[in-house]
Amino acid sequence: MIELKNICKSFDGQMVLKDINATFEKGKTNLIIGQSGSGKTVLIKCIVGLLTPDEGEVFYDGRNFLTMNKQKVKDLRREMGMIFQSGALFDSLSVLDNVMFPLDMFSHETYNERVKRA
Structure with missing residues (x-):
């Protein structure tokens, strides 16, 4: 299970993600949809660790992804998959x-x- 708690991310003072909370249950198909520029890609990048949120926490099965060492992050990424939009x-x-x-x-x-x- 992936849990997002109060995720915030901004660029040059422009808030892109504000207090995002979500739970993605294991074994289920999850979609993140929204208008162009609404922060979908930024959110995905925060979930997989390509961007670090300014605030908030990302948990994988109860483990805080943002505080994991590099080897644990690498091991966890082997279990991840993404589909590109283009x-x-x-x-x-x-x-x-x-x-x-x-x-x-x-x-x-x-x-x-x-x-x-x-």
């Missing part, structure tokens, strides 16, 4: 090769292990 796939690669691309770059697994994970 063409983020390589049209020159097969579906399998697109899925395996980050595994090839960031994994020390054998080819067969990467295929199985993909």
Whole structure:
């Protein structure tokens, strides 16, 4: 389960996220929808640790993501997935090769292990 508590994020004095609270239950499909510029991408980046909220906390199964060491963050990111809103796939690669691309770059697994994970 992912829990967001009072997430705030601003850029150059412009508040993008203000006191966001949400719970995303394990095993369920969750959507974050809104108008262009409403902060969806900023929120996702805060959830996965690509941005640090100015205020608030992000919990994964009760563990505070913002206070985890780098190895724990790396281990947790292996369990995450995101879908991009626009063409983020390589049209020159097969579906399998697109899925395996980050595994090839960031994994020390054998080819067969990467295929199985993909």
